[in-house]
Amino acid sequence: MSDLKIRREHQLGLARARAVAKKWAEHAEKKFDVKCELAAGEAQDVLRFSRAGVSGEMLVSGDAFELNAKLGFLFKPFAGQIEAEACKQLDTALAKEAAKG
Numbered sequence: 001m002s003d004l005k006i007r008r009e010h011q012l013g014l015a016r017a018r019a020v021a022k023k024w025a026e027h028a029e030k031k032f033d034v035k036c037e038l039a040a041g042e043a044q045d046v047l048r049f050s051r052a053g054v055s056g057e058m059l060v061s062g063d064a065f066e067l068n069a070k071l072g073f074l075f076k077p078f079a080g081q082i083e084a085e086a087c088k089q090l091d092t093a094l095a096k097e098a099a100k101g
Helices: 013-032 076-099
Strands: 004-009 035-039 044-051 054-061 064-071
Touching: 004 076, 013 035, 013 044, 013 054, 013 064, 013 076, 064 076
Parallel strands: none
Antiparallel strands: 004 064, 035 044, 044 054, 054 064
């Protein structure tokens, strides 16, 4: 069972959603020392991420992002803050890409 579940629907298509996922991953790697690995697929990509105490994946499709993360014992008390930050970063990346038209 995941400690964090975030879903964001969009109308970007897979190519543009993939670009958003890459930007989100770059930010997570720099700011939170998270290791990210993107596996591209025909209809859906899987972005796996991990660091000590946090692991999960983001499913990236042409119409939605689904992030599921498991938090270690020390991070569970901060689940709300971690979820808020992940949502903020994803929403910001989505808004920037949508503004490009």
